[in-house]
Amino acid sequence: MARAIMGLMPPRSACTGEVRLQGRDLFSLSKKEKQELLGKQIAMVFQDPGRSLNPVVRVERQISEGMRKHLGVSKSEAHTRALQLLNEVGVPDPEPRLRNYPHEMSGGMRQRVMLAIALACEPVLLIADEPTTALDVTIQRQILDLLRSVQRDRGMAMMLISHDLSVVAGRTDRVSVMYAGRLSETGPTRGVFESPRHRYTEALLAATPSLATERHQRLRVIDGSLPDPVSPPAGCRFAPRCEFSTSACIDPGPALITSSREHQFACLHPVESAAPSTVAAGQGGH
Numbered sequence: 001m002a003r004a005i006m007g008l009m010p011p012r013s014a015c016t017g018e019v020r021l022q023g024r025d026l027f028s029l030s031k032k033e034k035q036e037l038l039g040k041q042i043a044m045v046f047q048d049p050g051r052s053l054n055p056v057v058r059v060e061r062q063i064s065e066g067m068r069k070h071l072g073v074s075k076s077e078a079h080t081r082a083l084q085l086l087n088e089v090g091v092p093d094p095e096p097r098l099r100n101y102p103h104e105m106s107g108g109m110r111q112r113v114m115l116a117i118a119l120a121c122e123p124v125l126l127i128a129d130e131p132t133t134a135l136d137v138t139i140q141r142q143i144l145d146l147l148r149s150v151q152r153d154r155g156m157a158m159m160l161i162s163h164d165l166s167v168v169a170g171r172t173d174r175v176s177v178m179y180a181g182r183l184s185e186t187g188p189t190r191g192v193f194e195s196p197r198h199r200y201t202e203a204l205l206a207a208t209p210s211l212a213t214e215r216h217q218r219l220r221v222i223d224g225s226l227p228d229p230v231s232p233p234a235g236c237r238f239a240p241r242c243e244f245s246t247s248a249c250i251d252p253g254p255a256l257i258t259s260s261r262e263h264q265f266a267c268l269h270p271v272e273s274a275a276p277s278t279v280a281a282g283q284g285g286h
């Protein structure tokens with residue numbers, strides 16, 4: 001989904017639906033308009049900075065490139081701004097760092113550089129795609145804290161993609177749970193974590209260890225494996241692994257159901273909640 005938003009899908013792929021940024025549908029923009037928008041208003045931080053940074057180009061040029069292209073700043077302005085950005089993302093002694101190649105930096109430093117590149121054109125939306133997967137645990141926390149402080153200081157929206165529920169729980173306002181490419185549940189993070197309605201969200205949370213988990217206690221697992229994304233099952237894609245599945249889950253399958261003004265889920269036999277919801281079979285799509 002993030003790649004579709006960024007226009008990074010392979011040329012023959014089809015993207016349908018709407019992606020709205022400040023009222024404009026990204027899929028209806030011309031190629032030129034989209035190129036102007038991407039990298040400037042929407043920026044992305046990828047999971048492995050070692051593979052996303054250009055190994056044969058110095059850090060300064062990689063940070064300055066977008067600024068010079070999108071903002072039209074001079075070389076010396078871009079240099080000053082690159083220094084400020086490295087300071088902002090916590091790179092110590094930034095002046096000599098600008099002359100480094102990516103391989104001369106640690107993984108954490110490289111991810112800070114990636115963030116500096118992403119922030120260079122003052123984006124309104126930052127997409128962080130598993131930004132800490134390639135880092136060790138201590139550095140992961142530093143990068144996540146940095147992302148949060150930068151997002152708050154700049155008043156920028158951030159879309160954080162993660163399979164780590166503890167990362168999502170502490171650092172997001174809203175969460176959308178996806179399974180096999182489809183939206184299962186979406187709502188305020190606290191509401192979804194405390195009172196999940198979709199059976200997949202429930203199973204996912206039950207499979208997560210917590211501080212209250214006893215030693216040697218067996219964690220719950222979700223039996224089965226992910227469906228083939230090329231030919232996914234009909235109806236609810238979680239049905240082959242769901243113990244509550246009925247024929248209605250496969251045909252017609254669930255539509256997105258609203259349980260409260262902000263909380264929606266796509267499940268025909270949802271987890272009971274204190275608040276009543278209207279549950280009905282839908283068109284099999286979400």
Ligand code: SF4
Nearest residue numbers: 236239242249267268
């Ligand atoms: S719609 Fe049916 S199969 Fe899918 S998660 Fe809900 S109960 Fe399970």
